[in-house]
Amino acid sequence: MAVIPGDGIGPEVIACALEAVQAAGRECGFRVDLTDYDLGSRRYLATGEVLPDSVAAELAEHDAILLGAVGTPEVPPGILERGLLLRLRFEFDMYVNFRPVKLYPGVSSAIAGLTPERCDMEVIRENTEGLYSGSGGFLHKGTEAEIANQHSVNTRTGTERIVRYAFHRAMKRDRRLTLCHKTNVLTIAGDLWQRTTDEVAAEYPQVEVDYVHVDAACIHLIDSPERFDVIVTDNMFGDIITDLGGAIAGGIGLAASGNLNPTGDYPSLFEPVHGTAPDIVGTGWANPVAAVFSAALCLEHLGEGEAAAMVEKAAAGVLSGMGAMAGPGMGASTSEIGNRIVEAIGV
Ligand code: IPM
Numbered sequence: 001m002a003v004i005p006g007d008g009i010g011p012e013v014i015a016c017a018l019e020a021v022q023a024a025g026r027e028c029g030f031r032v033d034l035t036d037y038d039l040g041s042r043r044y045l046a047t048g049e050v051l052p053d054s055v056a057a058e059l060a061e062h063d064a065i066l067l068g069a070v071g072t073p074e075v076p077p078g079i080l081e082r083g084l085l086l087r088l089r090f091e092f093d094m095y096v097n098f099r100p101v102k103l104y105p106g107v108s109s110a111i112a113g114l115t116p117e118r119c120d121m122e123v124i125r126e127n128t129e130g131l132y133s134g135s136g137g138f139l140h141k142g143t144e145a146e147i148a149n150q151h152s153v154n155t156r157t158g159t160e161r162i163v164r165y166a167f168h169r170a171m172k173r174d175r176r177l178t179l180c181h182k183t184n185v186l187t188i189a190g191d192l193w194q195r196t197t198d199e200v201a202a203e204y205p206q207v208e209v210d211y212v213h214v215d216a217a218c219i220h221l222i223d224s225p226e227r228f229d230v231i232v233t234d235n236m237f238g239d240i241i242t243d244l245g246g247a248i249a250g251g252i253g254l255a256a257s258g259n260l261n262p263t264g265d266y267p268s269l270f271e272p273v274h275g276t277a278p279d280i281v282g283t284g285w286a287n288p289v290a291a292v293f294s295a296a297l298c299l300e301h302l303g304e305g306e307a308a309a310m311v312e313k314a315a316a317g318v319l320s321g322m323g324a325m326a327g328p329g330m331g332a333s334t335s336e337i338g339n340r341i342v343e344a345i346g347v
């Protein structure tokens, strides 16, 4: 496993995630060999390097990548996001961004009174195309006639593979799939997504298929999250609704994600959805559970389902005894929470 602890609270939460991984490995009879990579703001500010080609080539040789968070206020926006995160997603063809939205028992949601039975879904976000593609450009930049075009790229192949992946997930769950888009306005991209979903749906008569506009999805996620089992959506909409999902499932301190290359041609990358939180670095107020859950997704992806379940269960158990899900209200520091999780593994 390649490890990119990154910046800010990244190294703090990744340390806990790695201890949980090795503890589960001891229970299940394996050990994970780790290679540490110094990437992120520190390296960029010191050397100007974001992701040297030689490092990308080394990363490609690993089975998986675990990343904490990258970015600091000193680095202008876009440099690390496009140069590191998006470059890895695109070059390693991690076309699925897998984001569970699950409320664990004892965790309080931003929605008063929401219970775990009503909030258990997966968002399957397209991860290589759409508005993230980088297609577009400026014309007459800096003049009154300036034009800024940023294209949403939607290929038939790219759309079909993510829709197929979502159906495959739905078959493993409650067999309900919702396409989330904006077909009433994005009549070109939306048409491709809707037609592709309809065509693939014909192969899965067992799956109940639904459609929701992205704006309406924001209402339903708040007032009736139980209506969702698997949501498939494009890159930009998926980015937005999974932050909302994070808030309803107990906050961004718990939200995990996997950038998956389902073909196995390249490693997949696992990371907490949260950022580097420069304001709380070193305070012990960072919740390591998002990183621990991300490591569990990683173990699952590597075929270590038993270890993954142990880590998830241990972290969920520790959560149920906590107060707030981040900050001083957690009642324990980052490393104390990490230790409690390790103690709970295999019990
Ligand atoms: C996320 C993040 C990234 C994204 C950024 C940091 C490039 O917000 O993983 O959701 O927009 O995909």
Ligand code: MN
Pocket: 239, 240, 243
């Ligand atoms: Mn995001």
